[in-house]
Amino acid sequence: MADNENPRPTSSSDWSSIELKTLTLEASLEQQLIYARDLARAFAELEAKEAQRKNLLEKVISAQEDERRRIAIDIHDEVLQMLGFNLMKIDLIERLWEKGDYPLALEHLRGLRDTIESAINVLRDIITELRPPTLDVQGLLPTLDEYLKRFRNETGIAVSLSSRLGRRQSPTVETLIYRLVQEALVNTRKHAAATAVSVDLAAVGDQIQVTIRDDGRGFVVEEALRNSLARGSIGLHSIIERVRLAGGECVIDSAPGAGTTIRFVVPVNA
Ligand SMILES: Nc1ncnc2c1ncn2[C@@H]1O[C@H](COP(=O)(O)OP(=O)(O)OP(=O)(O)O)[C@@H](O)[C@H]1O
Numbered sequence: 466m467a468d469n470e471n472p473r474p475t476s477s478s479d480w481s482s483i484e485l486k487t488l489t490l491e492a493s494l495e496q497q498l499i500y501a502r503d504l505a506r507a508f509a510e511l512e513a514k515e516a517q518r519k520n521l522l523e524k525v526i527s528a529q530e531d532e533r534r535r536i537a538i539d540i541h542d543e544v545l546q547m548l549g550f551n552l553m554k555i556d557l558i559e560r561l562w563e564k565g566d567y568p569l570a571l572e573h574l575r576g577l578r579d580t581i582e583s584a585i586n587v588l589r590d591i592i593t594e595l596r597p598p599t600l601d602v603q604g605l606l607p608t609l610d611e612y613l614k615r616f617r618n619e620t621g622i623a624v625s626l627s628s629r630l631g632r633r634q635s636p637t638v639e640t641l642i643y644r645l646v647q648e649a650l651v652n653t654r655k656h657a658a659a660t661a662v663s664v665d666l667a668a669v670g671d672q673i674q675v676t677i678r679d680d681g682r683g684f685v686v687e688e689a690l691r692n693s694l695a696r697g698s699i700g701l702h703s704i705i706e707r708v709r710l711a712g713g714e715c716v717i718d719s720a721p722g723a724g725t726t727i728r729f730v731v732p733v734n735a
Pocket residue numbers: 652653655656657679681682683684689690693697698699700701702725
């Protein structure tokens with residue numbers, strides 16, 4: 466390297482300019498190291514989030530399969546059995562009729578009506594569980610009202626529903642809210658040992674705010690969220706994720722002995 470390309474400092478001001486450059490170089494190296502570390506951390510976080518999302522998706526798919534299996538079993542064990550039984554009864558009635566034993570034939574005919582009625586009720590329950598017909602026709606409020614009444618009758622937990630919505634919402638939003646409230650109430654029934662639960666709906670600007678509160682035993686939210694996926698439980702995560710996908714926000718507020726409040730907002734045009 467030629468001397469004039471790397472001139473030696475001749476005065477104290479030259480020295481300080483070199484020190485300054487070295488310092489600047491060190492500073493920018495350090496800065497780059499910090500950037501690199503931040504980037505690596507961000508990537509690791511992204512990867513962990515991706516893995517969590519994949520895990521959740523797998524759980525959702527297997528939960529859907531479980532649900533289908535359960536419905537298939539319900540239809541098989543209850544409805545098909547009843548219809549098969551009815552076929553046998555019809556054969557019996559035919560034979561009695563041919564023999565001229567009309568009183569007994571009539572008795573079996575009445576029994577036939579009862580089992581058909583039971584089959585219709587079971588089918589109605591299954592259909593309502595799959596998708597309540599009232600949700601499309603009458604909307605969210607009457608459907609939730611119906612659901613809460615059934616919930617009270619089956620669990621003995623007192624229920625209250627209040628709404629300041631004013632009007633019907635889009636089918637997407639109504640279905641979303643119905644499913645999320647249902648998920649929260651299934652948890653209340655399963656885990657809370659509550660005596661009362663309330664559901665409140667309100668329109669706030671261009672958002673719908675939903676609050677579900679129970680007076681049950683409560684739980685440590687962070688811990689439950691951490692442990693639930695490993696156990697194959699997806700309820701709370703699915704509430705959070707579905708609200709997030711709709712562009713809303715969800716807060717779960719609970720503590721042992723203090724009941725549970727789930728509050729979420731979703732945009733009206735989600
Ligand atoms: N309202 C509640 N009161 C008391 N504990 C609750 C309540 N909701 C949830 N938890 C606790 O949080 C845990 C996680 O709930 P989550 O809904 O994610 O799973 P799960 O109900 O156990 O299973 P899944 O919803 O998949 O059927 C529950 O196991 C329970 O311990």
